[in-house]
Amino acid sequence: MKPLRKFLNRVKPNFEEGGRLHAFHSVFDGIETFLYTPNTTSGPKGTHIHDNFDSKRLMIIVVLALLPCLFFGMYNTGYQNMLASGTKADFWQLMAYGFLAVLPRLVVAYVVGLGIEFIVAQWRKEEIQEGFLVTGILIPLICPIETPLWMIAVATAFSVIFVKEVFGGTGYNIFNVALVTRAFLFFAYPAQMSGDKVFVSTKPICGLGGTVNFADGISGATPLGQIATHTGGELQLQDVIGDPISTWDAFLGLIPGSFGETSTLCILIGGVILLAFGIASWRIMFSVFAGGLLMGWIANTFSTPTYPASFLPATDQLLYGGFAFAAVFMATDPVTACRTNAGKYIYGLLIGAVAVLIRTYNNGYPEGAMLAVLLGNALAPLIDYCVVQSNVSRRMKRLKTEERQ
């Protein structure tokens, strides 16, 4: 690795104050600290040694945990397209199709988001922060595969600027950046973000896959979409060509849905990675599932034909839509979640319950996970405030008992 180090040392002066390329110094810093651990040492006072764990490691583990979902998303995108278009293909063709379908979306999200991060870091004379490494991969994972690229670009730019940077950058945002991207798309371009035609990739890419023609009995409606539009009669969930969907299919993720959200199995693998490495809060993760189960059970107990989703058993509520993904990856975002331990339980229960509540009792929104997490984000400071206040009042009480003595 010596030649690379030498090369970096040689070009470094160009990026320093007064150098020709000073305008790009944050980009250079970003690349240099990514390649080589910075040699900054502790100050003369204070702690002289530091733990090896840092925010780069943190972000990279989250990305690692997202990879199973990403790979399964590729497979499923290919699978849905071939199934709907009736083309035959082997595993690698499915993967290749999905890869080609998601690649432009990943690239657009990263280029737009990282571009803004680099510009802002340069402008503020700060180091580049790693937060967008995760956000950039989350955005394509939670959007329907047919979302136009320009929309992803606009939504990413909006949320990176107005949800993150105006608050001060990574660590200061109130709302989850990736979810606001999704919400922005959902409310700004509802036609392209919901319905039954956006969750299945419809065109051949580089000679792979086939054209999906929704006219001949093919429907790309997601299970939750089917439930929301269900009118009377026995509810039977169907896949794109009208065959019934089993619970097992839904667990594996071979159903239409947002790119990376369909496979509960892969999400659980990611969740295990996050918990095993102590990255995500188990308090939040489990209480989201508990809240979802509880609300699902209540809804199911009082099921009524007015709200068809209430016929779903509580466990199925966790398998469909973005619930599991939101529980494992979205609700546990440490910056926007509750920061106190007691608060985390309340926050998780709230998100789980509200997600199921919205999807069951509001026919306008087939899926409620996104809105539930955003609502949780908005309420997290309030929940924390109450928990902190209880610590404060314990201290006040101690003072009063002492005065009485």
Added chain:
Amino acid sequence: MRKTIKLKRGLDLKLAGGVTDNSYKTVTPERVAVIPDDFAGFTPKLEVREGDIVLEGDALMHDKTCLEIKLVSPAHGTVEQVVRGARRHIERVVIKTIEPESPCRAEEGCGRPAPFWKNFRFNREDADSVRHALMDSGLWAMIRRRPFDIIPQENDTPRDIFVTAFDSTPLAPSLEAQIKTKNNEIEAGIKALSLLTTGHIYIGVRPGDSLPDYAGAVMVEFAGPHPAGNTGIQAANIAPVNKGDVIWTLDIVTLARIGSLMLNGSVPMDTVIAVTGPEVEKPTLIETKIGAEISPLLKDNIKNDGHNHRIISGNVLTGEKVSIDGFIHFPWRQLTVIPEGDDTDEFMGWASIAPSKMSVNRSFPGHFLFGKMFKPDARLHGGRRAMIMSGQYDKVFPMDILPEYLIKAIIARDIDRMEQLGIYEVAPEDFALAEYVDPSKLELQKIVREGLDFLRNETT
């Protein structure tokens, strides 16, 4: 019957280079120094000039606001140098020691009618005269008070006094061995301090130690990892500091010194220093003077392995970086030498799974090597960031305080909030482990120190 308190939160860092052998050699330093910055809350006014002859126990400086609080010379000698920094700030007063074999006596024409070392005369039963003797002998400045973690104020009457009898910091020497023969002194010290407080004197000990139950003190056992030995942590778990309370904190070695003052009228100025750390050839204990110069203590004992070294006066968590020609800082118990680490080129260190990496995070295999002793260097291992992860500080902070929120209140300089969240209970050292584990690499101890100083200026 001793009360036992079990602390769950905390962390014992497994560092290489601990002292295994309790025997020690003696080194008589050529120079000693008194560094007024080590005594937070002390504003120095010089009492001596360069060239003056001083005796062990003679005052070198007094506090600007309280003339009676003094810092004294730890050895006989001449004032060689008064080192000043920016704006004539006194950095240190260096004493060139005179061999103890040639004591300076008036009858020998030394020009100064004084005994071999300073003998303090005072009424040992009277609180006020004990108080003045402590101030005069320099022992007052070795005590800390909360709130603010500074030296006690002139007219403090502490609610309680907390003494720790063990040092739980990384690689710290055992205090038990140093005070084994000093039971009389310790009991005399307890008697003296009990004149000054309206409450109890608590002594925090390890379960299963050999210390007797001292008369006049409440013995409390603390089980659990560091920071169990911090007086502030012990106080928080026995009787937390409320707004308006004042407590004093000290260690048992200082308590023994107070006892010596009571029994003999003089303060022993020798101390045992542990030379520790992964870059030390042979970790040893050395008996020397308080504030001794460092180079003879480390002579021929630093590994010659081509690394840059960092010499720390104190432990790796709360100590101060010093150069080889520097002096030992308060509270004078330990020298640690670690690799500096600025001469390494580590490719993609954030992705490393090398077992030599020390971490509390389970993504590093080293986390699971229970017997392994690590050799960390002084690098930050990352850039400074905003607080991202939550709940990291709580895991190493055994007090009923929400550290993240307190830190945020301090950064925001929000006085009401700081008070509500318990700033009066904390000292910078209590945040040292949190600073070590922090993935955002914030300088928590500095933040807390500045917050305490700010609050003191605003409220007094």
